[in-house]
Amino acid sequence: MSSPQNPGVPLAHYRQHGGGVRLTCVARMRHRDLPLEPVIARLEARGVGNAQTGIKAVAAFVTAPCPSCGGRHFETAPWFPVRRNSQV
Numbered sequence: 719m720s721s722p723q724n725p726g727v728p729l730a731h732y733r734q735h736g737g738g739v740r741l742t743c744v745a746r747m748r749h750r751d752l753p754l755e756p757v758i759a760r761l762e763a764r765g766v767g768n769a770q771t772g773i774k775a776v777a778a779f780v781t782a783p784c785p786s787c788g789g790r791h792f793e794t795a796p797w798f799p800v801r802r803n804s805q806v
Contacts, residue, residue: 725772729758732773732796739776740797743784751797 732738732754739757742749757776761767766779776794783790 724774726774726794727796728770728772729754729776730769733769735796735798736801738797738799739773740795741777741780742793742795743787743789744791744793745789746784746787748784748786751799 729739738754739752740749741752758767758769758771761771761776761779764779767775773794773796777792780790780792784792
């Protein structure tokens with residue numbers, strides 16, 4: 719769990735790397751990978767954050783329970799989708 723003293727790297731930083739947000743249920747260690755821009759847009763729409771919100775702090779704004787266990791304790795981290803080279 720993140721602390722207010724360490725919210726992590728701002729979400730905007732991950733734009734240049736094509737990153738996203740990995741949301742992990744702490745109880746089940748199951749994760750869901752989310753594209754970055756919709757996460758930022760949702761934070762802004764709810765009025766709880768923006769592109770300067772730290773990646774670790776995003777976990778505090780998750781409102782839905784884990785679909786697998788119903789838990790509400792999440793951690794967030796950067797996620798970098800695998801990009802396959804189309805040229806062989």
